[in-house]
Amino acid sequence: MPGRGRATCSPAQPERRAHRRAVVGPRREPRRAGRLVADHPRRPALASAPMGSRDLSRIFGPDGRTVIIALDHGLIDGPCPGFERPAETISAVVAGGPDAVLTSYGIAENFADELDPVGIILRSDGAVSNLGSPSTGSVGRFFGVEDALRVGADALAVTALPGSASEADTLRNLAHTIGEAHRSDLPVMAEMVPGGFDSPPEMRGPDAVAFAARLGAELGADFVKAPYSEDYARVTSSTFVPVVILGGSKGSEAATLANIRAAVDAGAAGVAMGRNVFQSDNPTAMTRAVVAVVHADATVEEALAILES
Secondary structure, X not given: OOOOOOOOOOOOOHHHHHHHHHXXXXXXXXOOOOOOHHHOOOOOOHHHOOOOOOOOOOOOOOOOOEEEEEEOOHHXXXXXXXXXXXXXXXXXXXXXXXXXXXXXHXXXXXXXXXXXXXXXXXXXXXXXXXXXXXXOOOOEEOOOHHHHHHXXXXXXXXXXXXXXXXXXXXXXXXXHHHHHHHHOOOOEEEEEOOXXXXXXXXXXXXXXXXHHHHXXXXXXXXXXXXXXXXXXXXXXXXXXXXXXXXXXXXXXXXXXXXHHHHHHHOOOOXXXXXXXXXXXXXXXXXXHHHHHHHHHOOOHHHHHHHHHX
């Protein structure tokens, strides 16, 4: 889920696009609302797919890394700053060359053309909105595997809050969703947030984050999204599936890029971030800068130069 803190929410690189097409194949046929699961062009033969054949090539690049832009904030913040006009925001972000977008069912269904060049991770759960008095509420399931397949999603995202009052319910939902998704060979990203979204500092240290990430892997997640912390090698070495860092509240571009650089150096497989991209002055350039850090091993200084060019 998008963070519940009080912060609210140019042309594409031709070489990267060409390389990506070579890896994942031609552009997918535009999604059509209401298609039957079995008829969807993205998944024509689910019934006969061999077990263990879950395809992550629409989410991860050939280097095993990924840049995921989170555009699911409307579920919590409504028309939050930077995301008032979804078509414009999606187009600006996609032009920067990310691997995938994490988004809601409504966005996936209504903006299929804009999302066509990238992988789609469908947010399957949620809690309460920030309308009125904000509350973390109780995270529950909104959409299932058939819904994901209907809109041509390439993976599901499920939130779990180990160490919080909602731990049992969210871990159970994660496990059930993974079991159901894997029966259809649909990958699952587990968003593991130790202590919940308003957790104390000790729940955001490397030991707690490593514990949470490992829980996600143990429950069968194909990859894990987890908070960034110091000593991130402790996190990445404690699990056996790829870990991507969540972006969190809006911060400075330099600090954001520095955290991504440090996380990748520590073994993270990339990033899943939203506000630090779509609320930037130039979402396309910021996306390119993040892509450069994750996929081209750019330094922070080189990435900042992309923003200034």
